[in-house]
Amino acid sequence: MRSNIARQAIYNAEQQIIAYELLFRDGKCDVFPCVPSEWATQSVLSDVYTNRQDSAKHISGGLPCFVNFSHQSLIDGIAFQYPAQDLIIEVLEDCSADTALYQALLLHKSRGYKIALDDFIPTSEWLPFLDLVDIVKIDFRAQTLEQIARFVGKFRPKFHFELLAEKIETEEEYRIAKALGFDFFQGYQLSKPERVFVPNVA
Numbered sequence: 480m481r482s483n484i485a486r487q488a489i490y491n492a493e494q495q496i497i498a499y500e501l502l503f504r505d506g507k508c509d510v511f512p513c514v515p516s517e518w519a520t521q522s523v524l525s526d527v528y529t530n531r532q533d534s535a536k537h538i539s540g541g542l543p544c545f546v547n548f549s550h551q552s553l554i555d556g557i558a559f560q561y562p563a564q565d566l567i568i569e570v571l572e573d574c575s576a577d578t579a580l581y582q583a584l585l586l587h588k589s590r591g592y593k594i595a596l597d598d599f600i601p602t603s604e605w606l607p608f609l610d611l612v613d614i615v616k617i618d619f620r621a622q623t624l625e626q627i628a629r630f631v632g633k634f635r636p637k638f639h640f641e642l643l644a645e646k647i648e649t650e651e652e653y654r655i656a657k658a659l660g661f662d663f664f665q666g667y668q669l670s671k672p673e674r675v676f677v678p679n680v681a
Contacts, residue, residue, distance in 0.1 A: 485672040500545040516549035550574040563591035572598035
């Protein structure tokens with residue numbers, strides 16, 4: 480048995496688990512190691528979907544999985560090897576918001592994949608992506624509550640994305656996120672990441 484994956488639950492407003500974010504881990508420390516993002520993404524996907532037929536069910540209980548994708552992973556279409564109904568593509572915040580990425584995400588959408596923007600901050604280069612994505616993740620540690628409220632008030636009525644509040648670490652933050660109309664919630668206030676053991680291939 481080994482564990483290169485941690486999962487963190489994502490909840491709806493009724494505090495029901497509706498998905499998990501899968502996080503690459505290596506070694507004893509429960510932190511992301513210093514490895515290329517592409518390698519980490521491929522490792523997680525391989526363990527979940529190709530290591531054993533029952534790995535995905537074992538890890539997520541049949542719920543959708545958010546998996547981080549780098550710019551190059553999206554351009555290369557790595558996700559196309561894996562089932563769209565089980566996978567939510569999480570676009571890393573350090574991706575270049577360029578035409579190549581936009582076209583790659585359009586192609587993923589056309590094949591049935593849901594797309595989430597990770598740690599989203601509303602800069603001019605990222606705003607055109609809002610009409611394309613399904614979920615926008617807002618990091619409550621990266622912006623002030625005033626900035627978050629301003630974004631929600633300005634852009635939520637114009638688009639059809641759902642909002643996920645991440646890094647919710649206090650009851651007050653959770654209460655504010657609900658009051659602002661966030662759909663989903665993730666963070667230590669609700670649950671911490673936990674290692675998931677994936678059986679080795681026999």
